[in-house]
Amino acid sequence: MSEANGSAMLEVHGLRSGYHGVEVLKGIDLDVGAEVFAVLGANGAGKTTLLATLARLIPLMAGTIHFHGEDVTRLPAFETAARGIGYVPQEKGVFPELTVSENLTIGGMIGRRSREDRIAEVFELFPDLAALQGQLAGTLSGGESRMVACCRALMQDPQLLLLDEPTAGLSPLYVDMFFEKITEIHQTKGVSIILAEQNATKALEVADQVMVLSLGEAFAVMDAAQLTTDQLKEGYRI
């Protein structure tokens, strides 16, 4: 089954996972190539569970994950990170007791580019952060710490970035800015992105493919442009 589709960066087949023996994701199939892949779904649909499972932080109950053709199903998180999967969690994405600079430089780094180059690059993307370098991350605002978490993942030079609701609870202007950055990251750096979102309108603007999760099942997987409001509503069970 594994090498069936050689073109996809990430191939997931029959993925089941959950907590304490309770299944949340009930068999998910995914093929993610060089694209922005949106995962939509209501609260509790399993978006966070899916991303954390892909980041190898939650064990699989069944199924396989292949990254660039390699079976990473049983690899620990720190090894998939080293292979190019970056993860920005929905909450607690920074180390509060370290400064912004320390947060940015603590991750393992893939490739040979110098730390200074990488820092300069993320500050180019989020110029507001440059002034906050010495501040303890625990004292940042919600939006600032999202930016730091995102930059920290980018410091690793990932090939695939898992973003879990990066704009939840942020002001509309901020949300617009962040979605522009997501497109920019994908287009200029060539990073593939899996984006978990509540905000369907915004997500569909930037996404190539979309999956609607409904109670742990993939309700629809298709081109983002083709998803209809009715399908979305059905997936959200409204």
Add this chain to the structure above:
Amino acid sequence: MNLDWLDAFLISGLFSVVIIIGLGLLLHLQLGLARIANFGVVGFFGIGMYAFGVMFVKVDWPFSEVWAFFISLAFGTLVAGLSGLLVGWLIADLDEDGVLVGTLGFATAVLILATTEQDLTGGALGLGGLKFPYDIGSVKANEFLWLIIVTTVVALILLYVGRVHRSPYGRLLIAVGANEPLARSLGKPAFRTKLWLFAVGSAGMGLLGALFGVMVRFLDISNLGIDVTLAAMVALVLGGTARVWGAVIGGFLTIGLFEIVVQSYIPFPQGWYGQAIPVVRQMVFGATLIVVLLFRPLGILGDMRRDKLMRSMHGG
């Protein structure tokens, strides 16, 4: 060497202070940085002490006593380090309650083993025959020299801990302690980091135990009680878990106060020393721990974990 000016009580009091400071410093890496509350400090301390003692006293060494001494010392340190690796492996994935039970259980197991394995350890009767690897005259002179040597060892531990504190490794420990899944998702092998931390910390605690055993020259299971763990923890928490110097200040404030000031300089009735004071000491330590955690949770020195609220890595 004329040491008349030096009170024998002062030597042993200072020695206790130095040992507790050493244990507190090692605990600082585990509790202060990585947030692993090791309640089994005395277990590692004790296993190092007994492994050293048994090796030194019970083995018929074919070489000179000095060689036998150092080999036994290395053995005690190694055994403690390996036991740390084992305990670390058992508790690395447990939550705080699991860590508490696991480390406390290990310390209890060491005490039970030392009590029941009488052929090796002498059981409740104790194990004698330890001695200094030198003889420069009087008992007092030998003890004084040992105090200086052990102080040097603890100063080296302070140096090591200080370096870790400022190094990327120290930040890794803070990261793993604060948010382990996040650290793993960044490519940090959290499990391995914890194992290594436990192995090194325990080896250090075992070495201190062996050095302690040499000073008392008679290994006794009363040295394996929870009060050693408690003293190291009180010293660390009182001084501040976040600071390198916390354990040093705390060590002087707690053990220094009891072993030196109370024991030697306040004229309590003779009868109190054997029974009442050790009990009072434990009660005061427990109470201190509670009061500090309630009112100054970051210790006497601590305001924030890091030196300043705002701090620029680029010197700004």
